[in-house]
Amino acid sequence: DLAQRAHQQALHFGAHFVHTLAATELRTEGSMRVVTLANGSEIRSRAVVLATGVDYRxxxxxxxxxxxxxxxxxxxxxxxxxxxxxxxxxxxxxxxxxxxxxxxxxxxxxxxxxxxxxxxxxxxxxxxxxxxxxxxxxxxxxxxxxxxxxxxxxxxxxxxxxxxxxxxxxxxxxxxxxxLIGAEPRTAWLQGVICRDENGFLLSCRDLAPAYEPLMSEWVLRRPPYPGETSMPGVFAIGDVRHGSVKRVASAAGEGSIAIRFVHQYLAETETKDGVEQHPVRGATIESQSPELCSIFA
Ligand SMILES: Cc1cc2nc3c(=O)[nH]c(=O)nc-3n(C[C@H](O)[C@H](O)[C@H](O)COP(=O)(O)OP(=O)(O)OC[C@H]3O[C@@H](n4cnc5c(N)ncnc54)[C@H](O)[C@@H]3O)c2cc1C
Missing domain, CATH: 3.50.50.60 (FAD/NAD(P)-binding domain)
Known part of the structure; x- marks a missing residue:
């Protein structure tokens, strides 16, 4: 019932749903993020939220x-x-x-x-x-x-x-x-694209610090990653697939709503009057993100 209502609400706000097609690839093209689907079609957007969950044995x-x-x-x-x-x-x-x-x-x-x-x-x-x-x-x-x-x-x-x-x-x-007999995060398709921990969960925000080489070399923003933001600017990880998440329905839904706030922030900072501009120079270190801010997911 809750999922049905959430679906209705998302439709109401203009969301499009693509059913029965897995995302198979993610890449950047300038300020765009491009998701390839199993049938070869592509979805282009400025931000992506990854909520692909975990396969539990x-x-x-x-x-x-x-x-x-x-x-x-x-x-x-x-x-x-x-x-x-x-x-x-x-x-x-x-x-x-x-x-x-x-x-x-x-x-x-x-x-x-x-x-x-x-x-x-x-x-x-x-x-x-x-x-x-x-x-x-x-x-x-x-x-x-x-x-x-x-x-x-x-x-x-x-x-x-x-x-x-x-x-x-x-x-x-x-x-x-x-x-706790085994869980496989659904992130195989993101290997080498987004920083993952040793078990395949997606790293975000301050969790990226120990692992940010070499993928974090692509980090080009003046600011450190937002809560939930992965090693690819504008791409967020929420729910079970995120390293350190609580692995419960309510927390996954809560993380989603928090991440969207930062998606808006991300979109606002990349928007110019003439359209969308590529992000400015690199500079901030990941450690400089406030622990309090990052722990809002914890
Ligand atoms: C048996 C069982 C019982 C549970 N009981 C409870 C409980 O009682 N209470 C509770 O709070 N939590 C419970 N949980 C945990 C809860 O189900 C998860 O914490 C929650 O579903 C996480 O939500 P999520 O959105 O992160 O991932 P998921 O609910 O796993 O959703 C991920 C979605 O992404 C899709 N997906 C994955 N990869 C791709 C891809 N490449 N392209 C496109 N789509 C993709 C999947 O098909 C799936 O629909 C239970 C889990 C299990 C396994």
């Missing part, structure tokens, strides 16, 4: 998929963690994002149980996270443990776990399950 367990949003959550635990005070939470996954989620949840939950299929965290998680997890008395790591089922009518009530060494299956009460 799914559990594929029907009874748990049914409870998504009702105790089962995909992605980081940022938003839900506070509501888990005094409860037990489970995290499935063994990568860095699972480790970070477990540490974050442990600040609020009574106990956090990490479910790990393999016999060690070392293969998939950074040493510093493994250390922090081991010294945190609230976190329990269950190695050789596979999540095979779930119980719950309206909300998650329990998880069914299989001990891979003994083959014994147990059902354990659970208030919340966070699934």
């Amino acid at each position: 799914r559990l594929g367990i029907a009874e748990l998929e049914r409870l998504v949003g009702a105790g089962v959550f995909y992605g980081a635990a940022t938003a839900e963690a506070r509501a888990l005070a005094g409860e037990d939470a489970f995290v499935v996954g063994a990568g860095n994002s699972a480790g970070q989620a477990a540490l974050h949840l442990a600040r609020y939950a009574a106990k956090v149980v990490m479910l790990v299929r393999g016999d060690s965290l070392a293969e998939s998680m950074s040493d510093y996270l493994i250390h922090q997890i081991h010294v945190n008395s609230k976190i329990q790591v269950r190695l050789d443990t596979e999540l095979v089922g779930g119980v719950g009518t309206h909300r998650l009530e329990a998880l069914v776990l299989n001990d891979r060494l003994s083959s014994v299956t147990t059902t354990e009460p659970a208030s919340a399950l966070f699934v």
Whole structure:
């Protein structure tokens, strides 16, 4: 219903929708940004907002998929963690994002149980996270443990776990399950065009600073990037695809509305009475962007 209303409102404001065609290429032509679509057609504009999201690897367990949003959550635990005070939470996954989620949840939950299929965290998680997890008395790591089922009518009530060494299956009460078994940002088509982090998420604003070579050599503006603005001036990243975003519907929509404010600012600064002019000289460093301004997305 919300998406339908947003669609209607966008149409009302004159937005055009292109369905069933993926964007396959992005390039600059002077002050224009050119997006190529899968059928070879091109869209030219002065600014672009990238909101291509993330492909989450799914559990594929029907009874748990049914409870998504009702105790089962995909992605980081940022938003839900506070509501888990005094409860037990489970995290499935063994990568860095699972480790970070477990540490974050442990600040609020009574106990956090990490479910790990393999016999060690070392293969998939950074040493510093493994250390922090081991010294945190609230976190329990269950190695050789596979999540095979779930119980719950309206909300998650329990998880069914299989001990891979003994083959014994147990059902354990659970208030919340966070699934962090892999996420692929949809940015392959932007490789070498826009600065991405090591996992492929789009860097923006101050997050660009450590990674801005070599793509940031194209940065030619007097000012540093705006919140959400990527290494290509006038191109913004919002929602799940943005490095450091919260990975929730409300935050993605909120980032969109904030980014549009800066799109207007960008358009205003590039407009002249005679039309659109190419941006002026390079100069500002990315570090000079105020942390407060950039953190409005955080
Ligand atoms: C199973 C599941 C359950 C979730 N439950 C909740 C929940 O209960 N509450 C909550 O707040 N959040 C939930 N989330 C997270 C939420 O779905 C995301 O945070 C949110 O959808 C992010 O919005 P977005 O616009 O950034 O990306 P998306 O919603 O992923 O939208 C990206 C869009 O871009 C399109 N696209 C991608 N690449 C291209 C391309 N090259 N060209 C053209 N189009 C492209 C995609 O087809 C898609 O339509 C859940 C996520 C999953 C996977």
